[in-house]
Amino acid sequence: MVFGLVHFFTGSITAQEQTVDLEIRAKAGLQFSVVRFAAKPGQSVHLNVFNDDEMAHNLVFTKVGQRVAVANAALGLGEKAEEKNWIPDLDSVLWSTPVLKPGDNHELKFNAPKQKGIYPYVCTFIGHGFVMYGAMYVNIPMPDISTDQNVPEIARTGGSxxxxxxxxxxxxxxxxxxxxxxxxxxxxxxxxxxKPHQSGKASSGIADPGLAGLSENFGMVFEGEINIGKKGTYDFSLGSDDGSRLYINNKLVVDNDGVHSMTTKKGKIALDPGKAKLKLEYFEKGGQEELALEMSGPGVKRLQLAKQVIKPKKVAFPSGNPIEITSEARIYRNFIEGASPRGIGVGYPEKVNLCFDANTMQIAMLWHGAFMDGAKHWNGRGQGFQRPSGHYLMNINRDQPFAQLNSNDASWPKAEGRDTRAKHYKFRGYFLDGKERRPTFGYSLGGFSVTDYPSPQAGSMPFIIRNINIKGSGQIWYLAAAGESITKQKDLYNIDNSMLQVGFSDLKNLKPIIRENSGRKELLIKLNVDGQATIKQHYRWNVEYILKEHTHGQKK
Structure with missing residues (x-):
């Protein structure tokens, strides 16, 4: 059975063979290449597990019927998850690999249980266990894969x-x-x-952000009615870039709020025949304007109610002209969606990537895994903005990092639009350091000069330490983060209800403060520079948020 480039292998071992010897590969799209195999009671099993994906994975065998329980327990490990390889301390865990970073492999050897049964194996990393699993059949015949409830649905259906x-x-x-x-x-x-900017009616009856006549920094409310032919439960899929919310009969059905790339969320509601009131809220901050809404239910297979359609989720690694990262950093100097036209993409071997925006001297985006697909800009006329590849994309506030404020409550200069340039700043380019060719960015503000060196940190959840050195003399403020909410959690700060966490190391006498100004919270550091000063800021992914929002459609 084939799905894309993934061949689902189902194996059995003849009676004459003494060892089950298999290769299992973690593939893009949260899939194992082998979804089931057979073994005799007590038989030697030798598995060579490879991670061919752009995100981390593990492989954990459990006792019969314990896959979901073990996957859920992994979600509850919290801060201890990484040190425990996302494997909970349960008797139901039989054998496991450590977390394998992209490109890693591990040999797993054990003897199959003597008691017959169907023994699941699963990836327990960051909620993958609800869709990424398989089964070892011990002395039990394997059914036809199309009816096998012990393998993922995508394997049962042959790719759909x-x-x-x-x-x-x-x-x-x-x-x-x-x-x-x-x-x-x-x-x-x-x-x-x-106060509304404009309003109108459209005979098309399709929710289209293009009706606004704007490209960024706008919101819309669509209202109307939909016909319900039969009583029953109706499913709604809402995709948007940026945020959206769907209300049916004044009830919130799908909440897809926040600044993000095209993201789809689902909800359902029981409806009676007749007219149902629909209200769809949408806002676009910057980048692409996309909105998709589909419904299905009794007598309705799939109905499109907005401009775009829900597309199948792309695998982590693109299929056009992917820019591969090997032993050194790679620089991408074309238009990147989510930044200004002066965005500079940097991909690191540690499988963490960033986009530095030379309009505001700020890190505009961070993401894991695959870097960029150059097909849009390298083929044909090369027009438009290219979305970053990979996963766990974070769009970060693009306001300038430093400012000389007239008072402690003075407003911070803001980047109002995609093309806004920070005033009084001069970008001085970047230089590539050493064999790994990692960039250090340079810029100046007034009498201050700054070198800005992002340093990637490897791990199952890699992160960035931003090493900033500022030279000059006088008082200047540093903006570490801004958002609707900033809360401190031990040594880190949670920014909004999002994946972003920031922190600091080697602060010495510097003290971060949280202030409320201009309708938002700001995390600031006041610097009195006498010659030079340094700041080391950490950008991390909030695992608790990822577990809450990225359990792949399953409830914990």
Whole structure:
């Protein structure tokens, strides 16, 4: 059975063979290359486990019927997860590999249990266990894979998550109206308290951000009615870049809020025949404007109600012209979605990547895994902005990092739009350091000059330490983060309800402060520079948030 480039292997061992000798590979799309195999009671098993993906994985065998329980227990490990290789201390765990970073492999040897049964194996890293698993059959015949409930659905259906390819019907929102608002938000605003920029009706009945006539920093509210033919439960899929919310009959059905690339979330609601009231809220801060809404239910396979359609989730590694990272950093100097046209992408061998925005001298984005796909800019005319590849993408506030404030409560200079340039700054380029060719960025502000060196840190959840050296004389402020909320959790600061955590090392006499200004929270450090000063800021991924939001459609 084939799905993309992944061949699902199902194996059995003849009676004459003394050892089950298999190669299992973790593939892009949260899949194992081998989803089931057979062994005799007490038989020697030798597995060579490879990680061919761009994110970390492990492989854990459990007792019969314990896969979900072990996967859930891994989610509860919290801060101890990494040191425990995302493996909980349970008697139901039989054998396991450590967490394998991209490109790693591990040999796992054991003797199959003497008691017959179906023994699951699963990746317990960051919620993968709900979709990434397989089974070892000990002295039990394997059923036809199309009916085998011990392997993932994608293996049972031969490559389709549903086993079918339904046609997408064009729907229509009746009595359709829309209202447009101007503003820059990180979360969905209360539109009822804002002054509309414009409003109108559209006979198409399709929710389309293009009706706003704006490309960034705007929001919309679409309202109307949908026809419900039969009583029953209806499913709604809402995809957007940036945030969106769907209400049916005044009930919140799908919450897809926040600043993010195209992301899909789902919800369901029981409806009676007749007209159902629909309200769809949407906002776009910067980058691409995308909105997709689909419904399905009794008598309705798949109905499109917004401009875009829900596309299958792309695998972590792109298929156009992927820029591979080997032993040295790679630089990408084309337009990157989420930054200004002066964004500079940097991919590191540690499988963590960033985009430095030379308009504001700020790190605009961070992500894990695959770096960039050069197909858009290297093939043909090369127009448009390219989204970063990989996973766990974080869009970071792009306001300038340093400012000389007239008072402690003076407003911080903001990047109002994608093309905003920080005033009084001069970008002085970058130089590549050593054999690994890692960039150090240089810029100046007034009488201060700055070198800015991001240092990648390896691990199952790699992160960045930003090493900043500022030379000059006088008082200057540093903006470490900004958002609607900033809360301290031990030595780190959680920024908004997001993946982003920041922290510091070697602060010495410097003291970060959280202030409220201009309708947001700001994490600031006040510097009195006498010759030079240094700041080491950590950018980390909030594992608790990832576990909450990235359990792949499953409830914990």
């Amino acid at each position: 998550s549903t086993g079918s390819d339904p046609k997408i019907g064009k729907g229509k929102i009746e009595n359709f109206t829309y209202t447009v608002y101007k503003g820059s938000w990180n979360k969905m605003p209360d539109f009822s308290k804002l």
